Amino acid sequence: MSTTDPLTGNKYPEACVPYLDTTIPNESRTLYTGEMQLSADGIDESGEEEIELSWLPRPCLRFRCRVNSRSGIEWIGARGLQVSLAGEHSHDSSTADVTSAAAFSTDELLPIGGIVESWTRGPELQIESVVAHFVNLRQFRGEVIQHDRATYVGRASLETSEWIIEIDEIYKPDFFKRLKSQQAFGITHAAKIRRKDGSAFCLDDLEEFITCLNFFCSFTNGDWCGPIWFVGVDTSGNQVSHVWRVPRVDGYRDNHNWFSPVVEKSLPGLFPGFVDLWNxxxxxxxxxxxxxxxxxxxxxxxxxxxxxxxxxxxxxxxxxxxxxxxxxxxxxxxxxxxxxxxxxxxxxxxxxxxxxxxxxxxxxxxxxxxxxxxxxxxxxxxxxxxxxxxxxxxxxxxxxxxxxxxxxxxxxxxxxxxxxxxxxxxxxxxxxxxxxxxxxxxxxxxxxxxxxxx
Incomplete structure (x- = not known):
């Protein structure tokens, strides 16, 4: 889809719209609040829970829950918990590790917390495209795109023999300056991924491609960088699946390395050969x-x-x-x-x-x-x-x-x-x-x- 610039009359494609954004550096976002069931060997408890995208001290999905237990001994260090959510997320699957738990509780509920390692919803469903959300990817000079009334050079169109990915900078004036001044974290880009032949696919089909993207972005940045959330979209434009993964990400620095933001075709020029070497x-x-x-x-x-x-x-x-x-x-x-x-x-x-x-x-x-x-x-x-x-x-x-x-x-x-x-x-x-x-x-x-x- 494209829109017409009211000042110049030129038509530019619209920027990819993220499903989740951060407008303030290190801005945590609550992703789920509701009932949660934790299951593992010797553990089977439910309680009220919150899952949050947290940036400090390192980016991760963090959960906090209050369960019906009097002692935290059995919870401390628990790994690989199977997490079941409720409501619209009842079909989601998650795994989590407990990193903190109260030694005991005089209340009816015991507070525990930890890291959600992965959070998946319907990866086997057929989709037309994926919207990926990138953390701390550097700015680049690319194709002209438009967001509302703002027109800017912020798209890198990357292609392989199988995939097309359009990575768009999310329009947020001065956001990169604030990230750099604090060496902070934030969602900087959104991207649409689709098959080159237009055929349907599943989120599972992107697993190796996602890992490749992490390393490609990190070589570009000179710091650890990559996408964290993938939303599967069907032919009607509905969100039908998602995968949350938080790779290793460094605080934002305006690194000096081989990549120059003034070279328009550096990312599209490197990506096909990088993917071929990776495969x-x-x-x-x-x-x-x-x-x-x-x-x-x-x-x-x-x-x-x-x-x-x-x-x-x-x-x-x-x-x-x-x-x-x-x-x-x-x-x-x-x-x-x-x-x-x-x-x-x-x-x-x-x-x-x-x-x-x-x-x-x-x-x-x-x-x-x-x-x-x-x-x-x-x-x-x-x-x-x-x-x-x-x-x-x-x-x-x-x-x-x-x-x-x-x-x-x-x-x-x-x-x-x-x-x-x-x-x-x-x-x-x-x-x-x-x-x-x-x-x-x-x-x-x-x-x-x-x-x-x-």
Missing amino acids: DEVWQESLRNTIFWYVTAMSAGMSIENSIVLCHIAFETLGWTYFVEYKKSISSQGFEKLQAADKLRLLLSQLDIPVAFPSRFSALSGYASAENHEDVATTLSRLRNAYVHPSPKNRGKLNKVGIQAQYEARTMCLHYLELIVLRLCQYNGDYSCRITDAEWRGGEVRPVPWGAKS
Whole structure:
């Protein structure tokens, strides 16, 4: 559906409307209030209950209930409780873990609380589309959409061979600024997901796709990020099913990484190749682990040393997968015999990624020159070895490396890791480059180095 802009006369598609929104950072929302039945081995109680979408200290579905029990001993630490709700939610299925319970109660009802791990309604029902709700996804420049009288560039249309997903920024002026100032949580985007051929499907059919979306969004953000609530919609536009899952999500930061909000086609350009790599049985585990190490290395509290080590774990994993399992050009024994620098240099060379010192990284290049290093791959691997194997000789080497050179080495490691993933996903667009000649603030973009070679 589209509407006409009253000022310009242009027709723009309407933004996807969320079923649940947050207008204030860290704004908790009550999702259910009513009767609840808790069932597990040795436990079968009912009571009045509330389920809430809670953000602090970490995003989760939290429940509070008062049950007919005099002691909390049997409840403390209870896992995998089967939860039955009442009313319009009587057909929902949930599992929960108890995290708190009163030791005893002089009242008729005992208060307990905990985390709802999953909450599902009718996943087997046939649906026409799904509305997904995203937490803390960064802003991007996309297609023009309209909400009421507001017109803005806020849609990313992503496609695979099977699915179409239109991710729309929810129009909330200054919301991202408030999220950033508090490193807070909130629902930032809503998306419509449907099959490319228009056929019906079930929420269960999206299970693997949802996990893929979590990792894709996290690689884009440089922080853990993803969708939390999926609403199944039938051909008449009625909500007939839903799945609540709260993945790992970090507080909002305006991270500086490969993704630039000023590059219009970065998400649509990356997504098909990312999904293809994810669906490849040779690559999925390596891609999943690489993004975990990448996001961890990017985290605010991670030291320079640990970031460099984590990036090298990813380099080794990707190199092994590429040469031993994917290309089958090197035997497992042959790969293990290679030095770390040779593995990294060979991988970068095969993927058309330059191995050269950036002109403004004078501290790192100066240290490498003093140590007679062949190239950046040698310098980075030697630093990693010095961190991991703190012999007197390696400690002596580290004493020669200033903090600026180590910071530049971390930047190079993250730069290489981002480019390797982008190359493997066959991304050919522009990206935010960490190693520009001028000071990098996250907005400077350039074409990927492999360009027309892909």
